[in-house]
Amino acid sequence: MSQTTPIYILSGFLGSGKTTLLQQLIDHWQGEGLLPAVIMNEVGDVNLDGLQVQEQVPMTEMLSGCICCSIRGDLSGEIAGLIQREAPDVIVVEATGIANPMEILEGVSEAALYLPIDLRGIMTVVDSAHLLELYNVQKGKTYRLMQEQIRCASALILNKMDRVKEEEEDLLQSIVERWNGYAGVWKAVRCRVDIPALLDALGGVKADWTRAADNESKQAPGELVPQNGREQNAEPHAESASDHGGESQPLHHPHHAHKSHNHESHAHESHDHVMVYTHYFKGPVESLAFERLIADLPRDVYRAKGVLTFSDTASRFLFQYAFRESDFMKITPQGNVPDVAVFIGEHFSRSELEQALLSLEQGGLRETD
Numbered sequence: 362m363s364q365t366t367p368i369y370i371l372s373g374f375l376g377s378g379k380t381t382l383l384q385q386l387i388d389h390w391q392g393e394g395l396l397p398a399v400i401m402n403e404v405g406d407v408n409l410d411g412l413q414v415q416e417q418v419p420m421t422e423m424l425s426g427c428i429c430c431s432i433r434g435d436l437s438g439e440i441a442g443l444i445q446r447e448a449p450d451v452i453v454v455e456a457t458g459i460a461n462p463m464e465i466l467e468g469v470s471e472a473a474l475y476l477p478i479d480l481r482g483i484m485t486v487v488d489s490a491h492l493l494e495l496y497n498v499q500k501g502k503t504y505r506l507m508q509e510q511i512r513c514a515s516a517l518i519l520n521k522m523d524r525v526k527e528e529e530e531d532l533l534q535s536i537v538e539r540w541n542g543y544a545g546v547w548k549a550v551r552c553r554v555d556i557p558a559l560l561d562a563l564g565g566v567k568a569d570w571t572r573a574a575d576n577e578s579k580q581a582p583g584e585l586v587p588q589n590g591r592e593q594n595a596e597p598h599a600e601s602a603s604d605h606g607g608e609s610q611p612l613h614h615p616h617h618a619h620k621s622h623n624h625e626s627h628a629h630e631s632h633d634h635v636m637v638y639t640h641y642f643k644g645p646v647e648s649l650a651f652e653r654l655i656a657d658l659p660r661d662v663y664r665a666k667g668v669l670t671f672s673d674t675a676s677r678f679l680f681q682y683a684f685r686e687s688d689f690m691k692i693t694p695q696g697n698v699p700d701v702a703v704f705i706g707e708h709f710s711r712s713e714l715e716q717a718l719l720s721l722e723q724g725g726l727r728e729t730d
C-alpha cells in the first residue's frame with residue numbers, strides 16, 4: 362500500500378486569475394477537512410500573492426525566477442520538503458504567468474520518478490478578454506505562450522468573462538476548442554466555477570483515497586499529455602529573443618544551480634524578453650497620483666502588483682494591475698511587509714518608471730497637476 366500526494370499545476374498568463382482560483386481550491390479542500398499546501402513561484406523577488414493565502418496553509422516560495430527554467434532544478438526539492446514537513450493531502454504548484462507548462466510538467470514528472478506524488482493535471486486559467494485581443498493580432502510571444510498554456514491544459518478556466526462581449530463568446534469557445542479539444546472548459550468570472558466538478562474531471566482528491574487507498578487509480582504523471590494527444594500538437598517554445606530590441610533585462614537567477622536538461626537553453630530564450638522592476642517605497646504616496654501613474658503605464662508593462670501605504674488614507678492597500686485593469690484592496694499584512702511594487706513586462710524603460718515612482722514619493726506629481 363503506498364501513499365501518494367496528488368499534485369496540480371496552476372498555469373495561465375500573468376494576471377489571468379491563478380491566485381483567485383487557488384483561493385477557491387483551498388477553501389474547498391479545507392471545507393472537506395483536507396490540508397492543502399502550495400508552492401508559489403514568482404518572477405519578482407517578493408511574493409505578494411502569498412499575502413492572499415491564509416496563514417495556516419503551508420506554502421513554499423520559489424522567487425526571482427521562472428519555475429519552468431531558471432529554478433526548475435529546485436522544484437523537486439521543494440516538493441520533497443513540503444511532503445516531509447507538512448504531509449499535505451494535496452499540493453498546488455502555482456507557476457509564474459510566463460511559465461511554459463510543458464517544462465513544468467517535465468519538472469514535476471521528473472520529481473515523480475523518486476517522490477510519492479501523483480500529478481493530476483494542469484489547470485490553465487485564461488484571461489478571456491486578453492486572449493481575444495491577442496487572437497485578433499495573431500502574433501507575439503505572449504500570444505504563443507497563451508496558446509501553449511491552453512494546449513497543455515487538462516482543464517481550462519475561461520476567466521474574466523465579465524470583460525467579454527456576448528457576441529464574442531462563440532469565437533472564444535471555438536478558439537480554445539481548436540487548440541485543445543480534450544480539456545473540460547469552465548467559463549467564469551473571478552474563477553467562480555463548480556470546484557468539485559472541476560476536481561472530479563481531474564480525478565478528485567479524497568481524504569480516504571489520499572491516505573488509505575491503494576494505487577489502483579493512480580495515473581502515471583506523464584500520461585496526461587500523450588493521453589490527449591497534445592504532445593505532438595504542442596508548438597515549440599516561443600522563438601529566440603534576439604528579435605527584440607530595447608533595454609530589456611533578461612530574467613535570470615544566478616544563485617540557483619541550473620539543472621541540465623535538453624530544453625534548457627531553449628527554455629531560457631523564451632523568457633529573455635521578460636523584465637521585472639521591483640520598487641521599494643521609502644514612505645507613503647498620494648493615492649490619486651499613484652492611480653494616475655498606473656493608468657499611464659506603458660502597454661509593455663502587462664502586470665504590476667504591490668503593497669502600498671497612501672498618505673491620504675488610513676489603511677494599507679494591495680494593488681493589482683493586469684491587462685489594463687487595476688484593483689485596490691485594503692489589507693492588513695501579517696508581519697513586516699514593506700511598501701513595494703513589482704512591474705513585469707517587456708522592454709519598458711526601468712529608469713523612466715523608477716523616476717516616475719521617485720517623483721511620486723516626493724509628491725512631485727502633485728506639483729504638475
Ligand SMILES: Nc1nc2c(ncn2[C@@H]2O[C@H](COP(=O)(O)OP(=O)(O)OP(=O)(O)O)[C@@H](O)[C@H]2O)c(=O)[nH]1
Pocket residue numbers: 373374375376377378379380381382410457458520521522523524549550551552664681682683686687688
Ligand atoms: N474583471 C475581472 N478581474 C478579475 C477576474 N478574476 C480575477 N480578476 C482580477 O485580476 C487580477 C489578477 O488576479 P490574480 O488571481 O492575482 O491573477 P494571477 O494569475 O494569480 O496573477 P500572477 O500570479 O501575477 O500571474 C486581480 O486584480 C483580480 O482581482 C475576473 O473574472 N474579472
